[in-house]
Structure formats: C-alpha cells, structure tokens
Amino acid sequence: MDIISGLTAGLVMTIPLIPASMGFYLALRCLKFPDLTIQGSFVFGLVITAYFIERGEPTNAFLFSCIGGAVFGCITGLLHMKLKVPSFASGIITSFFGTTLNYFILQKAFSSSAPIQEKNLSNRGFFEYFHQLDIESTTLGQYWFHTILSVTIVCVILLILVWLVVSSSYGRKFSMFGNNRQVAAIYSNNSEYYMVIGLGFTNLLVGFSGFLCAQIYKSADIGQGTTILIPLLASVVIGEFIINILKKKNSLKFVSKPLLSSFWGISSAPFIGFFIYNLIVLIFSTVLLPSVQTSENYSKYAISGFLILLIMVFNKKYSTTSNQDELI
C-alpha cells in the first residue's frame, strides 16, 4: 500500500510538468525545432510566480508566467528566423538571457540583497484552497485526492485547449510550415511569422508549467530548468511509441513516427509519454533499487540500462523502420 501511495505521490508531483512536455513536443515535432529555450521560460514561470505569490497576486502570476514564456519563445524565433542564428544556439542564448533575468526577479521577490538560487514560497497560490482543506490532515489519501483532482482538471483543460489549437486551421498551418520549411517559403511569405508565433505558443505552455510547479512544489529553484530536458525528450519518444502501438493495435512494431497527421496523437503523446517515463523512473528509484539495497545514486545507471535494453529488444524483434532520423 505504501509503495502504491508512494508511486501515486511521485506521479502526481510530475503532473505540473506535463504542459512543459506538451510545449517541448510541439516545438520538436510540429516546428522541427529543438527548443532549449524551455530552460529559461520554465524557470521564468517559476520565479515570476514566486514574485507575485509573495505579493498575494496569483492571477498576475498566471498572466505574467504565460506571457513571459511566450515572449521568450518569440525572442528565440526571431533570433532564429531573422538573424539566422542556429536553432540550438538561439535557444541557449535566450536561456542565458533568461537566467540573468530570473536571478534578478527571484532576488526582488524575496527582497534579498544577494542572488538566490532556491527559495520556498509562503503559500501555494491558487492551490492554497485545496491545500488548506487537509493540510493538517493525517490522511494522506485525502490530500492526494485534492491535489490530483485540482492538477488533473487543469491538465485536462489544457489538453483540450491544445487539441483545439492544433486541429484548427491555424494549428494545421503551424505544424505544416514547421514540418516542411521549404514548402513554407514556396506558399507563403509569412512562414517566419508562423514559426515565431509557434515558438511563442509552445513556450507559453512551458511558462504555464513553471507557474503550476511553483505552486505545487511551493518553491522556486533556478536549477530546475536544466533537469527537465531529459525527461521531456524521453517523453516524446515513449509517447509516440505508445500511441503508434495503440494505433496499430494488433501489430506491435517499434516504428516511432511523428504523429503529425493524427491531431489527437499530437495532443496526447506527450501526456502519455511523460507519465510512463516517470512511472519507470519511480518504479526503479522507489521499488526495485531499494529492494536490492542499492544506493539511489545508481538509479540513473539502472534506468538508462533498462531503456537501452528495451530499445534493443524491440529493434531486434520488431523494427521495420528505415527512418532512423525520425526516432527523435
């Protein structure tokens, strides 16, 4: 029972990162842009939320984290499209710029004279209501029920919104111009505009994720930006893999393809992928490794080894893909 509640707790704590996973996925697949800006825009979401929550203004926190994230994305887009800075470099440059800004905001939030790396918040903003319901309660179940309920509602609304955007006429253009930029140049003179706005939208989701995280974790940590990249990348691969299996139903083939045609696939793959990835990580770190009394430091070795094994087995047995470049 403890294991199950531990796993559930661990999974719940990753739910606020799902919008970031969605943003990263849309940038990578729809815009074909490996967007490293998320390091900056995610932390911006965290620190700006910290700033406004300390002032008791969660609505402003919501607005500014989303707008700020979108601005970060647009800056990256403009650097890439107008100044022809390569995609990786433009993301890194914006993140560098963002890091300085983030330190400044966090310093201001807690009226500190020296830069702060990490700080706990005084309350949970919008989630304070749910928290207060049973903050002092000893029944863990009730607490998680309320947290799961509130965060899941937010994420489901987000999923529906993203699905609506992606399946709209604008969303189709957004993914098609990212999918084939040469086509974009042939058909439209505004393709650069779609790219910039597209990156703005994906980073808006990442900023929103920062907003959720700051409230759920009740802390703002500048270093968190660098730790979210690998889970997000893993969620892309795993999510597409699972959806492709579901689509093919009876034929289990390790053909991980971008789900650009299937709009429900676009909107659900990062959710599923992120969930499964975290489940694997949690099973290793909370169940398997403690059972063999191994240090938690070795969990990453074990997880990477497991993933390599999994991919090797599937590739050997079922691989039919000739598009290796599509795997990531």
Added chain:
Amino acid sequence: MSYTLTIPKFEPIINFEIRIPLDKTFAFHFLLGPNGCGKTVLARSILGLNGNNSSLYEDDQSKISIETLLLRRYMPQNPQDALFPQFSLNDNIFLLNKLFQIRKPLENKMILDLLHAKSSNQKVSTLSVGQKKKLLMQFIISSLPTDTCGLNHPIVVVLDEPFAGIDKNFSPTIQDMLNNIANSFLNTDVYFLIIEHETLINIPPYAKEIVVTLRHEIDLKIVYSNNIVLKS
C-alpha cells in the same frame, strides 16, 4: 502591357544581372540546357526562393514584388519539396486547397482516382514521384483563374522537369494537358516557365531563343514556344 523578370547579381552562380522579358504571345517559356547550367537556380531565383531579390518590372517601369503570394505557382524537381510528406493524403488535399485558395476545393475522391491510390489516409511520403507530380500539377492547374480580366498581377507558373519520373503512358496526357492549359492563357498575364533537358523537347522552327551563361560557361537557352512536343 509586357513584363520583365530581373534577377540581380547572385555570386558565385550569377555574376551579372539577368533580365528575362516575358512574352505573352507565346504559351511557354522553356529553360533548356544540360546539367549544371543553372536552370533550377534561375527558376528558383525568379521565384525569390534563393534569397536574392528578384523582381518583376511592368514595361520596365514600375516594380512588382516577386514574392506576392498569388504570383507564383511552383512544382519543384522533387515534388515532395512542395508537399507535406509526413501528412496524410487527406491532410495534403485539405492544406493545398487552402494554400492555393481554390474556390471550388478539389475532392478526395477525384484525387484518389487521378492517382490510382487506394486510401486517402496513406502518408504522401509513400506515394511515388509520378503520383506526387500529378497531385501537385492538378492543384496548380486548378488554382489558375478562369477569368484573367481582373488579374492584378501576372502569374508565373514554374514547372521543374514535369516529365521526369512520369511513366511513358502518362507523359502524352500531361503534354496535352499542359498544351491545352497554356494555350488557353495565350495573350494573358499567366506565364508558363518549363525547365527541361534539351534532349527531351523538340524546339519548333518558329521558336524565339535567348542564350545566357550563368556558370561554368555552359549555355542555358531560354526558348519561347507555343507547344511542348516531346522527342520520341
């Protein structure tokens, strides 16, 4: 009114400004020459896809931006470059109808019949080169205006090697289709530029010809003609 396409100096390929007068009394403008003479580069420069600022002059006076959306229709050598290979045929039909702003959108069934394809759910990357060319050409032709009187700007249709990758049985069909379409736009501001190898096209005796050397001292011929006649 006559038009002149102007492509500025574009080193190292074009080291001088080149001006191509468009002649509405001819149905086709062929860009002919051997490999490496710069046919595709020239065509892409005309369409503003090579980064240089090509332009169109009305009677050598007022300049029109070549990047005006309605002005250009382009079928690249590899038709996949103008389609969405990762999308299904369904999605491609939907998007191309929107992009070409076709008033009466082409229906899936008609396209499936044209391509002899079984399902519109298959990805476009799985179609053959010939099928992709047919698909793109159908959209390009359908997007041309039926009434050219109210045309604000000329339309330049560039077809890069339309016969490459098409099976022998279907080549005459495309040849006839292009001849019919292009001749129906004779003396209008719709211009057809066809890029082909000289060895494939019969040049009629009445054809007008301009020769330019873009690079490697290989001649590129710009031929004005009223018919496409493929060599047997």
